[in-house]
Every structure is written in structure tokens, then in C-alpha cells.
Amino acid sequence: SVSGVYLGSGGVVRARSVVITTGTFLRGEIVMGLETRPAGRRGDAPAIKLAQTLERLDFRLGRLKTGTPPRLDGRTIDYSSLIEQPSDDPPTPFSFLNLLTGPKDVGRVLCHMTRTSEATQRLVLDNMHLNSHALQEEVNGPRYCPSLESKLLRFKGRTHLVWLEPEGLLSDLVYPNGISCTLPPDLQQQMVNSIPGLEHAKMVHPGYGVAYDHVDPRELKPSLETHKVAGLFLAGQINGTTGYEEAAAQGIMAGINAVLHTRGDAPFIIDRASGYIGVLIDDLTTLGVSEPYRMFTSRAEYRLLLRPDNADTRLTRKGYDIGCVSEERMRLAADMEVNICKGLHVLKGVKLRHPVWKTKLGLPCSEKDRGDLKTCLYVYSTHTCTHTLAHAHTHTH
Amino acid sequence: KLYDPETSSLIDHGLVLWFPGPHSFTGEDSVEFQVHGGQAVVLALLETLGCQPGLRPAEPGEFTKRAFFSGKLDLTEVEGLADLIHAETEAQRKQALRQMEGELGKLYEHWRKSLIHCVANVEAVIDFGEDENIEHGVLDQVRGEVRSLLEGMEAHLDDRRKGERLRSGVHLAIVGPPNAGKSSLLNVLCQRPAAIVSPYPGTTRDILESALDISGYPVIVSDTAGVRCAVDPVEKEGVQRAVSKAKSSDLKIVVFDVSLLKDQLRDAELNKSVLDSQMNSFLESLGDDSFSEEDTVVVMNKKDLLQSTPGALPTCMRESLCFVSCKTGEGVDAFLTLLKKHLERLCGDPLSGSPSITQTRYRRHLCDCTGHLRQFLSESDSEERMDIAADQLRLAIRQLGKITGRVDIEDILGVVFSSFCIGK
Numbered sequence: 001s002v003s004g005v006y007l008g009s010g011g012v013v014r015a016r017s018v019v020i021t022t023g024t025f026l027r028g029e030i031v032m033g034l035e036t037r038p039a040g041r042r043g044d045a046p047a048i049k050l051a052q053t054l055e056r057l058d059f060r061l062g063r064l065k066t067g068t069p070p071r072l073d074g075r076t077i078d079y080s081s082l083i084e085q086p087s088d089d090p091p092t093p094f095s096f097l098n099l100l101t102g103p104k105d106v107g108r109v110l111c112h113m114t115r116t117s118e119a120t121q122r123l124v125l126d127n128m129h130l131n132s133h134a135l136q137e138e139v140n141g142p143r144y145c146p147s148l149e150s151k152l153l154r155f156k157g158r159t160h161l162v163w164l165e166p167e168g169l170l171s172d173l174v175y176p177n178g179i180s181c182t183l184p185p186d187l188q189q190q191m192v193n194s195i196p197g198l199e200h201a202k203m204v205h206p207g208y209g210v211a212y213d214h215v216d217p218r219e220l221k222p223s224l225e226t227h228k229v230a231g232l233f234l235a236g237q238i239n240g241t242t243g244y245e246e247a248a249a250q251g252i253m254a255g256i257n258a259v260l261h262t263r264g265d266a267p268f269i270i271d272r273a274s275g276y277i278g279v280l281i282d283d284l285t286t287l288g289v290s291e292p293y294r295m296f297t298s299r300a301e302y303r304l305l306l307r308p309d310n311a312d313t314r315l316t317r318k319g320y321d322i323g324c325v326s327e328e329r330m331r332l333a334a335d336m337e338v339n340i341c342k343g344l345h346v347l348k349g350v351k352l353r354h355p356v357w358k359t360k361l362g363l364p365c366s367e368k369d370r371g372d373l374k375t376c377l378y379v380y381s382t383h384t385c386t387h388t389l390a391h392a393h394t395h396t397h
Numbered sequence: 398k399l400y401d402p403e404t405s406s407l408i409d410h411g412l413v414l415w416f417p418g419p420h421s422f423t424g425e426d427s428v429e430f431q432v433h434g435g436q437a438v439v440l441a442l443l444e445t446l447g448c449q450p451g452l453r454p455a456e457p458g459e460f461t462k463r464a465f466f467s468g469k470l471d472l473t474e475v476e477g478l479a480d481l482i483h484a485e486t487e488a489q490r491k492q493a494l495r496q497m498e499g500e501l502g503k504l505y506e507h508w509r510k511s512l513i514h515c516v517a518n519v520e521a522v523i524d525f526g527e528d529e530n531i532e533h534g535v536l537d538q539v540r541g542e543v544r545s546l547l548e549g550m551e552a553h554l555d556d557r558r559k560g561e562r563l564r565s566g567v568h569l570a571i572v573g574p575p576n577a578g579k580s581s582l583l584n585v586l587c588q589r590p591a592a593i594v595s596p597y598p599g600t601t602r603d604i605l606e607s608a609l610d611i612s613g614y615p616v617i618v619s620d621t622a623g624v625r626c627a628v629d630p631v632e633k634e635g636v637q638r639a640v641s642k643a644k645s646s647d648l649k650i651v652v653f654d655v656s657l658l659k660d661q662l663r664d665a666e667l668n669k670s671v672l673d674s675q676m677n678s679f680l681e682s683l684g685d686d687s688f689s690e691e692d693t694v695v696v697m698n699k700k701d702l703l704q705s706t707p708g709a710l711p712t713c714m715r716e717s718l719c720f721v722s723c724k725t726g727e728g729v730d731a732f733l734t735l736l737k738k739h740l741e742r743l744c745g746d747p748l749s750g751s752p753s754i755t756q757t758r759y760r761r762h763l764c765d766c767t768g769h770l771r772q773f774l775s776e777s778d779s780e781e782r783m784d785i786a787a788d789q790l791r792l793a794i795r796q797l798g799k800i801t802g803r804v805d806i807e808d809i810l811g812v813v814f815s816s817f818c819i820g821k
Contacts, residue, residue, distance in 0.1 A: 296520070296524045297520075297523060297524055297784075298520040298523070298524055298787075301791075303784060303788070304784060304785065304788055
């Protein structure tokens with residue numbers, strides 16, 4: 001079992017449980033043009049010793065690659081001809097504690113949409129000899145298209161969507177989603193300028209590909225603790241996933257279980273029917289990964305059950321029971337459960353004959369409708385009628 | 398030469414075959430010992446093998462189970478193999494063989510793949526519709542594809558249960574007034590073709606039933622009590638049972654004693670109405686007329702007792718009518734030919750057309766599948782309910798998967814990514 005961590009600076013931190021989240025740092029190599037150099041991320045050294053430790057412990061390692069696009073100076077982008085993508089209005093907050101009652105000025109920022117051009121395709125395809133993308137095929141690439149090169153190679157003759165996303169409210173940097181590439185930096189600047197709206201855009205940081213080691217997630221228990229070393233937890237890209245939400249989900253689960261481990265308590269598990277976190281961890285630990293794992297709703301067989309609107313009833317109590325949810329949040333969730341119960345009770349209590357319902361709601365009747373009594377709940381779930389209509393009729397009883 | 402490794406004693410001379418996986422029945426490495434088949438030899442070999450470390454006797458069906466799990470056989474092929482082993486007649490053998498070779502499985506797998514394509518398109522719209530360029534026509538295309546699949550499945554289901562009947566046997570009931578010669582006819586049937594001696598495992602048979610192989614088709618014949626308006630309660634009960642047996646049969650043979658009509662049969666014209674009224678009064682005495690032309694064969698027995706050849710016997714007033722004499726054998730060949738024609742109609746030709754549904758299990762899953770497809774078509778009208786509609790498609794695929802034993806979400810993702818340019 002784990003007893004602590006040796007730091008690069010020479011110190012030791014003792015711990016009964018350790019969570020490793022190396023991202024792309026494990027024997028990471030950055031690829032730009034034809035050059036490959038060891039790096040975890042632009043400007044950061046890779047983690048070599050840690051990779052060696054994991055190897056020594058006999059963990060099965062795999063190698064994956066991902067990429068990031070160049071960053072642009074938003075002040076040099078011409079948005080005038082581009083399609084706007086406004087934020088949701090009204091915005092839906094992630095947190096149930098955030099009780100927005102009306103439109104609020106929350107400092108929303110627009111995203112914009114543009115597309116690659118024929119010139120973009122020509123530039124990239126004509127310069128494949130300067131690009132190590134083709135040479136890197138032996139490392140696992142995903143089935144989806146992570147890079148501009150893959151898109152242009154696999155789906156020729158089409159323009160491809162590019163989303164221009166501001167990196168922050170106070171930043172001028174723009175993240176052009178959809179053009180991560182391994183072109184040499186000078187060609188990247190040209191490639192950017194071949195895109196409508198970005199003719200004069202200045203590239204602040206070049207994009208690059210990164211290849212890195214990851215651990216086969218089948219080495220993990222559903223709590224994200226490794227089978228081989230007690231108290232050692234792995235979370236994030238080290239388990240072969242890609243994406244922020246995927247990493248965050250694993251982070252919170254590993255963190256919770258690391259604490260429970262120190263207390264000697266049973267681990268906290270979410271199953272596939274209770275949340276996407278459950279789908280994610282179950283897929284990883286039972287199926288392993290052959291490409292960087294991204295979550296899609298189609299992975300969830302209980303997709304209809306796992307909705308954002310019922311996240312509180314699905315998960316809040318579970319979190320409360322292990323001590324990571326505040327009283328305030330739990331109270332809100334409990335009130336919601338009670339209200340839903342009451343609401344269902346009312347809906348089930350109002351009964352009218354089926355044809356009567358249809359007439360009241362302005363729906364066409366048919367001879368097939370028998371005269372038996374139907375609850376308002378039934379009507380809600382079977383007929384496409386607006387909330388207001390059904391609501392109005394519930395109130396008159 | 399096979400020796401016992403412990404004692405070095407010789408067990409037998411035989412042939413040993415090594416099948417390296419995946420080129421074996423189970424897909425794993427396997428060895429076959431072919432020895433002289435005597436009881437003692439086989440026992441000695443099995444005992445020796447049983448003592449080897451790491452070996453244990455296989456459970457019933459275990460080799461086939463392993464073949465299934467390694468993907469060499471799907472469920473329909475496994476069940477076809479079982480049917481082949483249990484086949485008692487030629488037509489059954491042909492049907493089982495065809496299924497074991499995978500034809501039925503291939504048909505269902507083809508449908509399943511089409512549906513996976515459909516659901517992948519719908520999933521692409523759900524998961525990526527907002528930010529990728531999914532063409533608008535995609536959903537209409539899916540609905541069209543689903544509609545045509547539905548038609549194909551309904552046509553396959555509309556087969557009047559031929560395959561299942563061939564597999565479990567055609568139920569034949571012989572009915573008629575007392576002393577018409579029903580039992581004699583049954584004896585004729587039993588003597589000509591080979592009787593099936595062992596009962597078919599899995600089906601229950603009345604002790605009054607005989608299982609026969611008639612022209613390669615499995616037939617289960619029930620002899621029944623003579624039917625007439627009965628007064629005696631025991632006899633009445635017997636008649637009731639005869640009638641209900643006949644009703645539940647696939648094919649009915651109604652036997653009459655034609656010699657009773659010898660005075661009435663004079664000329665062609667009259668004959669038709671005479672024979673018809675005979676039939677009708679019989680049906681009346683049963684109190685029901687559920688004997689359709691299609692599944693009834695009328696046999697006029699005791700032809701030998703008619704003095705004159707009843708002139709021009711109308712050749713076919715009723716499609717399936719014949720004159721026989723069980724005693725002399727006259728007309729029996731024609732009767733058997735007629736019978737065979739009906740059996741072919743009921744069981745279908747196992748080798749022609751598309752493979753038949755052989756088990757109720759398949760039929761049930763196919764019906765559930767078509768139900769889900771119909772639901773999909775009605776739900777997919779509205780874009781808001783697309784995820785609910787997609788669920789119906791998934792359920793449809795699962796039903797097909799239950800027939801062949803294959804269900805896999807990775808299949809869907811594979812199709813999504815190869816058809817659509819989904820970025821990072």
C-alpha cells in the first residue's frame with residue numbers, strides 16, 4: 001500500500017492515500033511540425049520518474065495522443081461576418097443553490113462560428129511532409145477527429161466548423177475550437193489566416209500535439225483505487241479520458257474515496273443508473289480504453305433517467321450521506337423531493353373521463369377513447385398538451 | 398497409440414487431432430481423440446483424462462457454449478445445431494441444417510446492422526446536432542429505412558408458423574362418424590412410412606398420439622372417438638374431446654363410410670350434392686362448422702363396397718376429397734399424395750425462400766421488435782422527443798440481439814464516427 005510521495009525537490013509527503021492526476025504529463029512528448037520534444041504541456045517538463053514507478057509496480061500502460069489548437073488574440077479577429085452564438089437566455093446555472101429568478105446581467109460573452117476554407121485544406125494537405133501527424137499513426141488515435149489534419153484527411157472536400165471561444169471575461173485570448181494541429185508554427189499562422197474572420201488574426205501561442213502514457217483503467221476498482229496498490233487513486237487523463245468534465249468527475253470521486261479510505265470506510269460508488277459519473281467509471285474500469293474516452297449521452301443506457309433537472313434527486317442525498325454536501329444544499333434537495341411527491345399526488349388525484357379531458361384540452365376525440373377515468377398524470381404523460389392547459393384544469397378541481 | 402501417463406499402460410490405438418484456436422469448433426485450442434468406440438475403451442480414456450491436472454469433464458453443452466462465447470456461433474446457430482441433433486425427419490434435418498449454417502442468424506444480423514445504422518444517425522443528431530454539420534435529411538432517411546425494415550419483418554412473421562410447425566410436428570386429427578374406418582386409416586398411415594419410435598424431447602404427447610414421418614415431415618396423429626349425437630354421457634364426453642382435438646389441429650381428416658350412400662350415388666350431378674350434404678350433416682352433428690376447406694381432407698372409405706363404379710365420380714368437387722378402401726388398398730396412394738401436398742403447405746419447403754422462424758422465442762422477440770419500430774415512427778415526428786424515439790430504436794435492436802445473442806453499444810459509436818466528422 002501507498003505511504004507517501006517523493007517530491008522532485010527532495011522532500012517527502014507522507015500520506016495514507018494518494019491521488020495521481022498527471023493529465024498529459026506522463027512521459028509526455030510535444031509534437032510541433034517534425035519536432036518532438038519531451039514536455040507535459042507547453043512550458044512544463046514531463047513526468048518521467050513517476051511513469052517509471054508505475055511501470056515498476058507492473059501497471060499496464062498505454063500511450064495516447066491528443067492535441068490543442070493555437071491561441072489567438074481576440075482583438076485581431078474580424079467578427080463582423082461571422083455567425084454569433086449567444087449564451088443561453090435565460091441562463092441555467094449548474095448549481096441548484098443558484099436560484100436565478102429572472103434574467104440577470106451575469107457578464108455573458110458571445111462565441112462565434114466560422115469554417116475552414118479550401119485554402120485551409122490545401123495548405124495543410126500540401127504540407128503533410130512537414131507535419132509529423134502522418135508519422136505518428138502508430139500511436140492510438142481516436143475514431144473521432146481530434147485534429148484538423150484528421151478531419152481534412154478523412155473528410156476531404158468539406159469545410160469544417162470552427163468555434164471561436166473567448167478564454168475568459170478578462171482575457172483577450174480566444175480558443176479556436178476545431179483546429180488543433182501539429183503544423184510547424186509558421187504554417188499554423190498561415191493556416192489561421194486562411195479562415196474567414198481570421199484573415200488578420202495574430203496567433204499568440206501555437207497549437208501542438210501531445211503524446212502521453214496512461215494507465216489501463218481496468219487496473220482500477222470502481223472507487224478509482226488501484227487493485228495493485230492500496231490507497232493509490234488515479235483520476236483524469238491518466239485513466240485514458242479526454243475532456244474537462246470527464247476529468248472533473250473522476251477527480252471528485254477519487255478525492256472522496258481517498259478520504260473514505262483513510263477513515264477505513266466503505267467506498268463511494270455511483271452506478272450506471274444513478275449518474276453519468278457511474279457510466280464513465282464503469283466503462284473505464286470494465287472495458288478499458290482504446291482511444292481517449294469522451295462521454296456521449298449515447299453511452300448511457302438509462303439516458304432518459306439521467307437528466308440535469310433531476311440531478312439533485314439522484315445524487316444530492318448520496319453526497320450528503322458521506323458528508324460532502326452542505327446542509328443548505330441538502331435542505332433544498334429534500335424540499336424538492338417533497339414538492340415533487342406532493343405534485344404527483346395532486347396530479348394523480350384529479351380524475352376525469354378520457355373524452356372529457358380531450359374536450360377540455362382541445363384535443364380531437366376518437367371512438368377508441370373509452371369512457372374510463374384518467375388521472376391528470378396520465379394525460380400529462382400521454383398527450384402533447386402544454387403545461388399551462390393541464391395546470392389550469394388541475395386548478396379548477 | 399494412447400498410453401496412460403501414470404501407468405504407461407496402453408489404452409487404445411486411435412487418431413488424435415489438434416485444432417489450434419481459432420480454427421476449432423470452440424475457437425480455443427482443442428484436441429480430439431478418435432478411439433474405438435467400445436464402452437470400456439471410452440471409459441478408460443475418460444478416466445485417464447480426468448486424472449490429468451487442469452482437466453475436468455465438460456458440462457452438458459459446454460463445447461457449444463464456448464463456441465458461442467468466442468463468437469463462432471450465434472444463438473440461432475446453436476439452436477439450429479440442437480435441432481439438427483434432435484431432427485427425426487428429413488425435412489426437419491434440412492431446416493435445422495440451414496439454420497445451423499447461419500442463414501436465419503444472418504438475416505437477423507443484417508436487420509440488426511441496419512437498425513444500428515439508423516440509431517447511430519439519430520444519436521449523432523442528439524449528441525452532436527448542435528455543433529456539427531449533420532445534414533437535415535438524416536432523420537427522414539432514418540424513418541424511411543425503419544419503415545422498410547418494418548415491412549420486411551412483418552412479411553417474415555406472416556409465414557403461418559411453417560418453421561415452428563416443421564420443428565415440432567404437424568398436428569393431425571382423424572375424425573368421423575363411428576365405424577367409418579378411422580382406425581383402419583390410421584393403421585394405413587402407420588404401416589406405410591416409418592414410425593417414429595422415440596418421443597421428441599420437449600414436446601408433450603398424448604398417449605393416444607402417434608408420431609410419424611410422412612414423406613419427411615413430422616406428423617403427430619390423434620385418433621379420436623367416433624362422432625355422433627350422443628346420449629350416453631361418457632360417449633358425449635368422448636365426442637366433445639374429439640371435436641376440440643380437431644379444432645386445435647393443423648390438419649383434419651374426416652372419414653366417411655361411402656358404402657352407406659351406395660344407393661344414392663348414381664350420376665355425377667347427384668353425387669356432388671349427396672356427398673356435400675353428408676359432410677354438412679356431419680358438421681351439424683358436431684355443432685360447429687369450423688372445418689375450413691383448406692385444412693380438411695375428406696376421405697370416403699370402403700370404396701370396395703360400392704357395387705358400381707359410381708359413374709363419373711366428380712373429380713374434384715371438394716379440392717381435398719378422395720375415395721379409398723383401407724381394406725384393399727385402392728386409392729391409398731392418391732390419398733397419401735394429397736396428404737403430402739397439405740403437409741408441404743403447412744411446413745413449407747425448408748430449402749426454398751428465406752429461412753423460417755423455428756421457435757416461438759424468435760417470434761416473440763420479432764413481434765416486440767416491430768412494436769418498438771412502430772413506436773419509433775410515431776415518436777420521431779417531434780424533435781423534442783428524439784431521445785425517447787431513439788430509445789425505441791435501441792429497444793428494437795436489443796430484441797433482435799436477444800435472438801442472436803449479440804448486443805453492443807460500441808457498434809453504434811463505431812458507425813457514428815465513421816459516418817460523421819465529429820471533432821474534438
